[in-house]
Amino acid sequence: MNKTTEQDVSNPVEDAFVADAALAPAFFAWLCRMGDNALILGHRVSEWCGHAPALEEDIAMANTALDLIGHTQMWLGLAGEVEDKGRDADALAYLRDALQFRNLLLCELPNGDMGLTLMRQFLFDARHHLMLEWLTRSASPRVAEIAAKAVKEASYHLERSSDLVVRLGDGTEESHRRMQAAVEQLWPYVDEMFVTDAVDDAMAAAEIAPRPCDLRKEWDETVRSVFAEATLDVPGAVGFAQTGGNLGRHTEHLGYILAEMQFLQRAYPGASW
Amino acid sequence: MAATLNTSAVLPAVDVVWRWLAEVPDPEIPVVSITDLGIVRSVHYDGDTLVVAVTPTYSGCPATAVIDLAIEEKLRAKGTDKLRLERRLSPPWTSDWITAEAREKLRAFGIAPPIDGTSASGVMAARARRMTGKGNLVVACPRCGSTHTERVSQFGSTPCKASWRCKDCLEPFDYFKCI
Numbered sequence: 012m013n014k015t016t017e018q019d020v021s022n023p024v025e026d027a028f029v030a031d032a033a034l035a036p037a038f039f040a041w042l043c044r045m046g047d048n049a050l051i052l053g054h055r056v057s058e059w060c061g062h063a064p065a066l067e068e069d070i071a072m073a074n075t076a077l078d079l080i081g082h083t084q085m086w087l088g089l090a091g092e093v094e095d096k097g098r099d100a101d102a103l104a105y106l107r108d109a110l111q112f113r114n115l116l117l118c119e120l121p122n123g124d125m126g127l128t129l130m131r132q133f134l135f136d137a138r139h140h141l142m143l144e145w146l147t148r149s150a151s152p153r154v155a156e157i158a159a160k161a162v163k164e165a166s167y168h169l170e171r172s173s174d175l176v177v178r179l180g181d182g183t184e185e186s187h188r189r190m191q192a193a194v195e196q197l198w199p200y201v202d203e204m205f206v207t208d209a210v211d212d213a214m215a216a217a218e219i220a221p222r223p224c225d226l227r228k229e230w231d232e233t234v235r236s237v238f239a240e241a242t243l244d245v246p247g248a249v250g251f252a253q254t255g256g257n258l259g260r261h262t263e264h265l266g267y268i269l270a271e272m273q274f275l276q277r278a279y280p281g282a283s284w
Numbered sequence: 285m286a287a288t289l290n291t292s293a294v295l296p297a298v299d300v301v302w303r304w305l306a307e308v309p310d311p312e313i314p315v316v317s318i319t320d321l322g323i324v325r326s327v328h329y330d331g332d333t334l335v336v337a338v339t340p341t342y343s344g345c346p347a348t349a350v351i352d353l354a355i356e357e358k359l360r361a362k363g364t365d366k367l368r369l370e371r372r373l374s375p376p377w378t379s380d381w382i383t384a385e386a387r388e389k390l391r392a393f394g395i396a397p398p399i400d401g402t403s404a405s406g407v408m409a410a411r412a413r414r415m416t417g418k419g420n421l422v423v424a425c426p427r428c429g430s431t432h433t434e435r436v437s438q439f440g441s442t443p444c445k446a447s448w449r450c451k452d453c454l455e456p457f458d459y460f461k462c463i
Contacts, residue, residue, distance in 0.1 A: 022371050023337075067447060071439035078443065081344025085373070156374035160343050163376060163463045164443075171438055 026153040028219060029093055037213035039094045040113060041220060043103070044210075044257050046086030047114035050104055051265070052135060053079030054272055058122055068125070071171060075132070078164040085157045105276035109265045116256040117200040119265045126179060126189035130197055133172035137233045138204045140169045141226045150218035173237045180241025191243055202252030205230075210257075296362070301327050301334065308358050311350045312442050315393040318351055322381025325372045333366040334359065339377045342443035342463075379444075379462045391426045396448065396459040399423065423459050425450035435459075 028034060057076035063069035087100035098106075117135060122128045143165050146158030179186040207224040214220035238245050255261070275282055296304075305327070306319040318324055318338075325337040336355060340348045352369055359367055379398040382390075387397035399422075422431050430452035437447040438461070445458040 022373065024374070067437035067439070070441070070447075071437055074439040074443050077344035077346070078342060079344070081340075081342060085343060152374075156376070160340075160373050160376040163378075164342060167438060167461075167463075 042090035043113040049079040049082040051114040052118040127193040130193035136169040180243040198246045203254045320386035337370040337372040428453040
Protein backbone atom coordinates (compact mmCIF):
# COMPACT_ATOMS: atom_id res chain seq x y z
CA MET A 12 0.00 0.00 0.00
CA ASN A 13 1.66 3.21 -1.14
CA LYS A 14 -0.94 5.68 -0.08
CA THR A 15 -4.14 5.66 1.87
CA THR A 16 -7.27 6.27 -0.11
CA GLU A 17 -10.90 6.54 0.92
CA GLN A 18 -11.51 2.96 -0.19
CA ASP A 19 -8.71 1.57 1.99
CA VAL A 20 -10.16 3.02 5.16
CA SER A 21 -12.60 0.55 6.66
CA ASN A 22 -15.69 1.24 8.72
CA PRO A 23 -16.02 -1.32 11.52
CA VAL A 24 -19.60 -0.56 12.63
CA GLU A 25 -21.73 -3.72 12.73
CA ASP A 26 -25.01 -3.54 10.83
CA ALA A 27 -27.02 -6.68 10.06
CA PHE A 28 -29.08 -4.83 7.45
CA VAL A 29 -26.03 -4.39 5.20
CA ALA A 30 -25.79 -8.15 4.54
CA ASP A 31 -29.56 -8.79 4.45
CA ALA A 32 -30.01 -10.27 0.97
CA ALA A 33 -33.81 -10.05 1.03
CA LEU A 34 -33.68 -6.36 1.83
CA ALA A 35 -30.76 -5.54 -0.48
CA PRO A 36 -32.64 -4.48 -3.66
CA ALA A 37 -34.81 -1.94 -1.81
CA PHE A 38 -32.01 -0.82 0.50
CA PHE A 39 -29.67 -0.29 -2.46
CA ALA A 40 -32.30 1.67 -4.39
CA TRP A 41 -33.04 3.82 -1.36
CA LEU A 42 -29.34 4.52 -0.71
CA CYS A 43 -28.93 5.50 -4.37
CA ARG A 44 -31.78 7.98 -3.96
CA MET A 45 -30.07 9.55 -0.96
CA GLY A 46 -26.66 9.56 -2.63
CA ASP A 47 -27.86 10.72 -6.05
CA ASN A 48 -29.82 13.65 -4.59
CA ALA A 49 -26.66 14.81 -2.84
CA LEU A 50 -24.43 14.16 -5.86
CA ILE A 51 -26.56 15.84 -8.50
CA LEU A 52 -27.52 18.85 -6.38
CA GLY A 53 -23.92 19.12 -5.20
CA HIS A 54 -22.74 19.16 -8.81
CA ARG A 55 -25.33 21.77 -9.77
CA VAL A 56 -24.39 24.02 -6.86
CA SER A 57 -20.70 23.64 -7.68
CA GLU A 58 -21.40 25.18 -11.11
CA TRP A 59 -21.64 28.55 -9.32
CA CYS A 60 -18.03 28.28 -8.15
CA GLY A 61 -16.30 31.39 -9.51
CA HIS A 62 -19.56 32.84 -10.88
CA ALA A 63 -21.66 33.84 -7.87
CA PRO A 64 -22.61 37.53 -7.56
CA ALA A 65 -20.69 38.01 -4.28
CA LEU A 66 -17.52 36.37 -3.01
CA GLU A 67 -19.15 35.24 0.25
CA GLU A 68 -21.97 33.57 -1.66
CA ASP A 69 -19.50 31.96 -4.03
CA ILE A 70 -17.68 30.45 -1.05
CA ALA A 71 -20.93 29.44 0.65
CA MET A 72 -22.05 27.68 -2.51
CA ALA A 73 -18.74 25.84 -2.90
CA ASN A 74 -18.89 24.77 0.74
CA THR A 75 -22.46 23.54 0.39
CA ALA A 76 -21.49 21.58 -2.71
CA LEU A 77 -18.54 20.10 -0.85
CA ASP A 78 -20.75 18.96 2.03
CA LEU A 79 -23.16 17.34 -0.42
CA ILE A 80 -20.35 15.54 -2.25
CA GLY A 81 -19.15 14.33 1.16
CA HIS A 82 -22.63 12.96 1.87
CA THR A 83 -22.58 11.30 -1.56
CA GLN A 84 -19.41 9.39 -0.68
CA MET A 85 -21.02 8.07 2.47
CA TRP A 86 -24.40 7.12 0.95
CA LEU A 87 -23.07 5.65 -2.30
CA GLY A 88 -20.22 3.96 -0.43
CA LEU A 89 -22.78 2.16 1.72
CA ALA A 90 -24.93 1.47 -1.37
CA GLY A 91 -21.95 -0.31 -2.92
CA GLU A 92 -21.50 -2.46 0.19
CA VAL A 93 -25.19 -3.36 0.26
CA GLU A 94 -25.22 -4.20 -3.45
CA ASP A 95 -22.09 -6.34 -2.93
CA LYS A 96 -21.04 -6.40 -6.57
CA GLY A 97 -17.70 -4.69 -6.08
CA ARG A 98 -18.88 -1.20 -6.96
CA ASP A 99 -17.64 1.60 -4.73
CA ALA A 100 -18.94 5.19 -4.47
CA ASP A 101 -16.83 6.30 -7.45
CA ALA A 102 -18.08 3.47 -9.67
CA LEU A 103 -21.68 4.33 -8.82
CA ALA A 104 -21.15 8.06 -9.39
CA TYR A 105 -19.11 7.88 -12.56
CA LEU A 106 -20.15 4.73 -14.34
CA ARG A 107 -23.93 4.68 -14.24
CA ASP A 108 -26.00 6.29 -16.96
CA ALA A 109 -29.00 8.57 -16.51
CA LEU A 110 -31.57 5.74 -16.37
CA GLN A 111 -29.79 4.31 -13.31
CA PHE A 112 -29.81 7.59 -11.41
CA ARG A 113 -32.43 7.92 -8.68
CA ASN A 114 -32.27 11.61 -7.78
CA LEU A 115 -35.26 13.95 -7.53
CA LEU A 116 -35.93 15.98 -10.66
CA LEU A 117 -35.67 19.12 -8.52
CA CYS A 118 -31.96 18.46 -7.99
CA GLU A 119 -31.08 18.28 -11.68
CA LEU A 120 -32.89 21.43 -12.84
CA PRO A 121 -30.58 24.08 -14.28
CA ASN A 122 -29.44 26.77 -11.86
CA GLY A 123 -31.23 29.67 -13.54
CA ASP A 124 -30.55 32.90 -11.65
CA MET A 125 -29.49 33.14 -8.00
CA GLY A 126 -33.15 33.38 -7.01
CA LEU A 127 -33.97 30.04 -8.60
CA THR A 128 -30.82 28.40 -7.21
CA LEU A 129 -31.55 29.60 -3.68
CA MET A 130 -35.24 28.70 -3.83
CA ARG A 131 -34.39 25.20 -5.08
CA GLN A 132 -31.85 24.91 -2.24
CA PHE A 133 -34.39 26.02 0.36
CA LEU A 134 -37.13 23.66 -0.85
CA PHE A 135 -34.60 20.81 -0.86
CA ASP A 136 -32.92 21.76 2.45
CA ALA A 137 -36.23 21.89 4.30
CA ARG A 138 -36.98 18.31 3.25
CA HIS A 139 -33.36 17.11 3.53
CA HIS A 140 -33.08 18.33 7.10
CA LEU A 141 -36.33 16.62 8.15
CA MET A 142 -35.23 13.40 6.48
CA LEU A 143 -31.79 13.41 8.11
CA GLU A 144 -33.21 14.23 11.54
CA TRP A 145 -35.47 11.18 11.26
CA LEU A 146 -32.59 9.02 10.00
CA THR A 147 -30.44 9.77 13.06
CA ARG A 148 -32.87 7.36 14.81
CA SER A 149 -32.76 4.77 12.00
CA ALA A 150 -32.77 1.08 12.94
CA SER A 151 -29.72 0.74 10.70
CA PRO A 152 -26.62 1.87 12.65
CA ARG A 153 -24.74 2.69 9.43
CA VAL A 154 -27.59 4.87 8.14
CA ALA A 155 -27.97 6.53 11.55
CA GLU A 156 -24.30 7.45 11.79
CA ILE A 157 -24.21 8.93 8.28
CA ALA A 158 -27.32 10.95 9.09
CA ALA A 159 -25.89 12.16 12.41
CA LYS A 160 -22.86 13.43 10.53
CA ALA A 161 -24.79 14.94 7.63
CA VAL A 162 -27.55 16.63 9.64
CA LYS A 163 -25.07 18.97 11.30
CA GLU A 164 -24.01 20.26 7.90
CA ALA A 165 -27.57 20.31 6.55
CA SER A 166 -28.55 22.55 9.50
CA TYR A 167 -26.14 25.17 8.23
CA HIS A 168 -27.51 24.76 4.69
CA LEU A 169 -31.08 25.30 5.85
CA GLU A 170 -30.11 28.23 8.02
CA ARG A 171 -28.45 29.93 5.07
CA SER A 172 -31.07 29.16 2.42
CA SER A 173 -34.03 30.14 4.62
CA ASP A 174 -32.24 33.35 5.62
CA LEU A 175 -31.61 34.27 1.99
CA VAL A 176 -35.15 33.40 0.91
CA VAL A 177 -36.41 35.85 3.55
CA ARG A 178 -33.92 38.56 2.65
CA LEU A 179 -34.50 38.32 -1.10
CA GLY A 180 -38.24 37.66 -0.89
CA ASP A 181 -38.71 40.62 1.43
CA GLY A 182 -36.01 42.63 -0.36
CA THR A 183 -36.32 44.90 -3.36
CA GLU A 184 -39.13 44.80 -5.85
CA GLU A 185 -36.85 43.04 -8.32
CA SER A 186 -35.56 40.42 -5.86
CA HIS A 187 -39.12 39.75 -4.68
CA ARG A 188 -40.30 39.29 -8.27
CA ARG A 189 -37.50 36.83 -9.00
CA MET A 190 -38.09 34.81 -5.82
CA GLN A 191 -41.82 34.55 -6.47
CA ALA A 192 -41.10 33.52 -10.07
CA ALA A 193 -38.71 30.86 -8.75
CA VAL A 194 -41.44 29.47 -6.48
CA GLU A 195 -43.89 29.24 -9.37
CA GLN A 196 -41.33 27.56 -11.60
CA LEU A 197 -40.22 24.99 -9.01
CA TRP A 198 -43.55 24.18 -7.39
CA PRO A 199 -44.47 21.39 -9.86
CA TYR A 200 -41.33 19.57 -8.63
CA VAL A 201 -42.24 19.75 -4.94
CA ASP A 202 -44.65 16.81 -4.76
CA GLU A 203 -42.00 14.40 -5.98
CA MET A 204 -40.07 14.89 -2.73
CA PHE A 205 -42.95 13.19 -0.90
CA VAL A 206 -43.84 10.43 -3.35
CA THR A 207 -43.83 7.14 -1.44
CA ASP A 208 -43.41 3.84 -3.24
CA ALA A 209 -42.60 0.19 -2.52
CA VAL A 210 -38.93 0.99 -1.84
CA ASP A 211 -39.93 3.51 0.81
CA ASP A 212 -42.46 1.10 2.28
CA ALA A 213 -39.78 -1.59 2.59
CA MET A 214 -37.43 0.87 4.30
CA ALA A 215 -40.20 2.04 6.62
CA ALA A 216 -41.18 -1.55 7.48
CA ALA A 217 -37.57 -2.21 8.49
CA GLU A 218 -37.59 1.10 10.40
CA ILE A 219 -34.57 2.23 8.43
CA ALA A 220 -36.20 5.32 6.94
CA PRO A 221 -39.45 7.28 7.07
CA ARG A 222 -42.14 7.27 4.41
CA PRO A 223 -41.48 10.54 2.57
CA CYS A 224 -45.21 11.39 2.61
CA ASP A 225 -45.04 11.50 6.40
CA LEU A 226 -42.56 14.39 6.22
CA ARG A 227 -44.91 16.59 4.22
CA LYS A 228 -46.84 18.18 7.07
CA GLU A 229 -43.78 19.49 8.86
CA TRP A 230 -42.21 20.57 5.57
CA ASP A 231 -45.34 22.56 4.72
CA GLU A 232 -45.15 24.29 8.10
CA THR A 233 -41.51 25.28 7.62
CA VAL A 234 -42.09 26.54 4.10
CA ARG A 235 -45.24 28.43 5.08
CA SER A 236 -43.55 30.21 7.98
CA VAL A 237 -40.46 31.17 5.95
CA PHE A 238 -42.58 32.29 2.98
CA ALA A 239 -44.77 34.39 5.29
CA GLU A 240 -41.71 36.18 6.56
CA ALA A 241 -40.37 36.48 3.02
CA THR A 242 -43.69 37.95 1.80
CA LEU A 243 -43.89 35.17 -0.79
CA ASP A 244 -47.10 33.43 -1.79
CA VAL A 245 -47.40 29.67 -1.44
CA PRO A 246 -48.80 28.49 -4.79
CA GLY A 247 -52.10 26.67 -4.77
CA ALA A 248 -52.45 23.10 -6.02
CA VAL A 249 -50.80 22.87 -9.43
CA GLY A 250 -52.97 19.98 -10.56
CA PHE A 251 -50.02 17.92 -11.70
CA ALA A 252 -46.61 16.98 -10.40
CA GLN A 253 -43.41 16.19 -12.23
CA THR A 254 -42.27 12.82 -10.92
CA GLY A 255 -40.18 9.84 -11.95
CA GLY A 256 -36.65 10.82 -10.96
CA ASN A 257 -36.47 8.25 -8.17
CA LEU A 258 -37.40 5.57 -10.71
CA GLY A 259 -34.83 6.70 -13.27
CA ARG A 260 -37.09 8.80 -15.51
CA HIS A 261 -35.32 12.11 -15.78
CA THR A 262 -35.50 15.46 -17.51
CA GLU A 263 -33.20 16.07 -20.46
CA HIS A 264 -30.93 18.07 -18.14
CA LEU A 265 -29.44 15.10 -16.29
CA GLY A 266 -27.62 13.76 -19.34
CA TYR A 267 -25.72 17.03 -19.72
CA ILE A 268 -24.67 16.96 -16.07
CA LEU A 269 -23.40 13.40 -16.42
CA ALA A 270 -21.60 14.19 -19.66
CA GLU A 271 -19.52 16.76 -17.82
CA MET A 272 -19.20 14.95 -14.51
CA GLN A 273 -18.35 11.53 -15.93
CA PHE A 274 -16.21 12.53 -18.89
CA LEU A 275 -12.85 11.82 -17.28
CA GLN A 276 -13.75 8.36 -16.00
CA ARG A 277 -15.34 7.46 -19.33
CA ALA A 278 -12.34 8.65 -21.34
CA TYR A 279 -9.69 7.34 -18.94
CA PRO A 280 -11.27 4.44 -17.01
CA GLY A 281 -9.77 3.99 -13.55
CA ALA A 282 -7.89 7.31 -13.63
CA SER A 283 -7.11 8.59 -10.13
CA TRP A 284 -5.39 11.62 -8.65
CA MET B 285 17.76 -23.86 20.98
CA ALA B 286 16.03 -21.31 18.78
CA ALA B 287 14.89 -18.23 20.60
CA THR B 288 11.26 -17.28 20.14
CA LEU B 289 10.88 -13.77 18.87
CA ASN B 290 8.15 -12.08 20.86
CA THR B 291 7.01 -9.38 18.46
CA SER B 292 4.59 -7.80 20.92
CA ALA B 293 7.56 -6.82 23.05
CA VAL B 294 8.87 -4.49 20.32
CA LEU B 295 5.55 -2.86 19.43
CA PRO B 296 5.39 0.70 20.77
CA ALA B 297 2.95 1.37 23.57
CA VAL B 298 -0.35 3.00 22.66
CA ASP B 299 0.46 6.18 24.60
CA VAL B 300 3.70 6.49 22.65
CA VAL B 301 1.69 6.29 19.41
CA TRP B 302 -0.63 9.01 20.73
CA ARG B 303 2.44 11.23 21.30
CA TRP B 304 3.57 10.61 17.73
CA LEU B 305 0.14 11.49 16.41
CA ALA B 306 0.25 14.72 18.45
CA GLU B 307 3.13 15.73 16.16
CA VAL B 308 0.97 15.44 13.01
CA PRO B 309 -0.25 18.93 12.06
CA ASP B 310 -3.65 19.62 10.57
CA PRO B 311 -2.99 20.29 6.86
CA GLU B 312 -5.27 23.34 6.73
CA ILE B 313 -4.40 24.86 10.11
CA PRO B 314 -0.86 23.63 10.85
CA VAL B 315 -0.61 25.38 14.23
CA VAL B 316 -2.83 22.68 15.70
CA SER B 317 -2.30 18.93 15.58
CA ILE B 318 -4.81 16.28 14.66
CA THR B 319 -5.02 15.23 18.32
CA ASP B 320 -5.64 18.89 19.35
CA LEU B 321 -8.66 18.86 17.03
CA GLY B 322 -9.95 15.62 18.51
CA ILE B 323 -10.18 13.79 15.20
CA VAL B 324 -8.11 10.77 16.28
CA ARG B 325 -10.76 8.69 18.04
CA SER B 326 -8.83 5.63 19.15
CA VAL B 327 -5.51 3.85 18.94
CA HIS B 328 -5.29 0.13 19.67
CA TYR B 329 -3.70 -3.12 18.55
CA ASP B 330 -5.55 -5.84 16.68
CA GLY B 331 -3.01 -8.63 17.20
CA ASP B 332 0.20 -6.97 15.99
CA THR B 333 -1.60 -4.54 13.66
CA LEU B 334 -1.82 -0.97 14.86
CA VAL B 335 -5.36 0.36 14.33
CA VAL B 336 -5.94 4.11 14.28
CA ALA B 337 -9.53 5.35 14.04
CA VAL B 338 -10.01 8.80 12.56
CA THR B 339 -13.20 10.84 12.23
CA PRO B 340 -13.68 13.57 9.61
CA THR B 341 -14.48 17.12 10.70
CA TYR B 342 -16.82 17.80 7.77
CA SER B 343 -17.98 14.95 5.56
CA GLY B 344 -16.68 16.59 2.40
CA CYS B 345 -13.50 18.00 3.90
CA PRO B 346 -10.74 17.56 1.30
CA ALA B 347 -8.18 17.44 4.11
CA THR B 348 -9.46 14.03 5.24
CA ALA B 349 -7.42 12.05 2.72
CA VAL B 350 -4.36 14.23 3.37
CA ILE B 351 -4.69 13.59 7.11
CA ASP B 352 -4.89 9.82 6.54
CA LEU B 353 -1.74 10.04 4.46
CA ALA B 354 0.06 12.20 7.06
CA ILE B 355 -0.81 9.71 9.81
CA GLU B 356 0.48 6.85 7.74
CA GLU B 357 3.69 8.70 6.87
CA LYS B 358 4.36 9.58 10.51
CA LEU B 359 3.75 6.05 11.79
CA ARG B 360 5.77 4.44 8.98
CA ALA B 361 8.65 6.83 9.73
CA LYS B 362 8.48 5.68 13.35
CA GLY B 363 8.85 2.08 12.17
CA THR B 364 5.24 0.89 12.20
CA ASP B 365 4.93 -2.06 9.84
CA LYS B 366 1.37 -3.28 10.20
CA LEU B 367 -1.09 -0.43 10.18
CA ARG B 368 -4.82 -0.10 9.57
CA LEU B 369 -6.76 3.15 9.45
CA GLU B 370 -10.44 3.11 10.26
CA ARG B 371 -13.09 5.69 9.47
CA ARG B 372 -15.17 6.45 12.55
CA LEU B 373 -18.37 8.39 11.86
CA SER B 374 -20.11 8.04 15.20
CA PRO B 375 -20.25 9.86 17.43
CA PRO B 376 -19.92 12.59 14.81
CA TRP B 377 -17.09 15.04 15.31
CA THR B 378 -17.96 18.20 17.19
CA SER B 379 -15.95 21.36 17.65
CA ASP B 380 -16.44 20.80 21.40
CA TRP B 381 -13.61 18.25 21.14
CA ILE B 382 -11.01 20.88 20.29
CA THR B 383 -8.73 21.08 23.34
CA ALA B 384 -8.37 24.23 25.46
CA GLU B 385 -4.70 24.64 24.46
CA ALA B 386 -5.63 24.30 20.79
CA ARG B 387 -8.20 27.08 21.15
CA GLU B 388 -5.46 29.44 22.35
CA LYS B 389 -3.22 28.33 19.48
CA LEU B 390 -6.04 29.09 17.03
CA ARG B 391 -6.55 32.54 18.53
CA ALA B 392 -2.82 33.31 18.33
CA PHE B 393 -2.89 32.18 14.69
CA GLY B 394 -5.71 34.65 13.94
CA ILE B 395 -8.69 32.29 14.02
CA ALA B 396 -11.37 32.94 16.64
CA PRO B 397 -11.95 29.59 18.41
CA PRO B 398 -15.43 28.04 18.53
CA ILE B 399 -17.86 29.03 21.26
CA ASP B 400 -19.42 25.76 22.38
CA GLY B 401 -23.13 25.18 22.17
CA THR B 402 -23.80 27.70 19.42
CA SER B 403 -24.09 25.40 16.42
CA ALA B 404 -27.05 25.65 14.10
CA SER B 405 -29.16 22.78 15.38
CA GLY B 406 -32.09 22.79 13.04
CA VAL B 407 -35.17 24.57 11.85
CA MET B 408 -36.12 26.03 15.20
CA ALA B 409 -32.65 27.41 15.80
CA ALA B 410 -32.54 28.93 12.34
CA ARG B 411 -35.98 30.42 12.74
CA ALA B 412 -35.14 31.86 16.14
CA ARG B 413 -31.94 33.36 14.79
CA ARG B 414 -33.86 35.08 12.01
CA MET B 415 -36.52 36.39 14.35
CA THR B 416 -33.95 37.89 16.68
CA GLY B 417 -31.68 39.29 14.02
CA LYS B 418 -28.20 37.80 14.15
CA GLY B 419 -28.62 36.04 17.49
CA ASN B 420 -26.56 36.74 20.58
CA LEU B 421 -23.30 35.11 19.55
CA VAL B 422 -20.38 37.27 20.67
CA VAL B 423 -17.11 36.44 18.95
CA ALA B 424 -14.01 38.34 20.03
CA CYS B 425 -11.60 39.56 17.36
CA PRO B 426 -8.50 37.34 17.59
CA ARG B 427 -6.27 40.34 16.80
CA CYS B 428 -7.45 43.19 19.03
CA GLY B 429 -9.82 41.34 21.37
CA SER B 430 -12.77 43.62 20.60
CA THR B 431 -16.23 42.07 20.81
CA HIS B 432 -17.51 44.71 18.41
CA THR B 433 -17.60 42.22 15.55
CA GLU B 434 -20.06 40.97 12.95
CA ARG B 435 -20.57 37.89 10.83
CA VAL B 436 -19.95 38.34 7.12
CA SER B 437 -20.83 34.81 6.07
CA GLN B 438 -21.61 31.53 7.79
CA PHE B 439 -19.34 29.84 5.23
CA GLY B 440 -15.63 30.67 5.15
CA SER B 441 -12.32 29.73 3.60
CA THR B 442 -12.65 26.07 4.67
CA PRO B 443 -15.75 24.06 5.59
CA CYS B 444 -15.02 24.47 9.31
CA LYS B 445 -14.81 28.25 9.35
CA ALA B 446 -17.13 31.26 9.03
CA SER B 447 -16.09 34.73 7.87
CA TRP B 448 -16.27 37.56 10.43
CA ARG B 449 -14.94 41.08 10.65
CA CYS B 450 -13.91 43.36 13.48
CA LYS B 451 -15.62 46.73 13.52
CA ASP B 452 -12.88 48.25 15.70
CA CYS B 453 -9.60 47.19 14.06
CA LEU B 454 -11.45 46.65 10.76
CA GLU B 455 -9.68 43.36 10.05
CA PRO B 456 -11.56 40.40 8.62
CA PHE B 457 -10.99 37.12 10.45
CA ASP B 458 -12.02 33.48 10.46
CA TYR B 459 -14.25 32.05 13.17
CA PHE B 460 -13.97 28.30 13.72
CA LYS B 461 -17.66 27.52 13.67
CA CYS B 462 -19.47 25.20 16.02
CA ILE B 463 -20.82 21.98 14.68
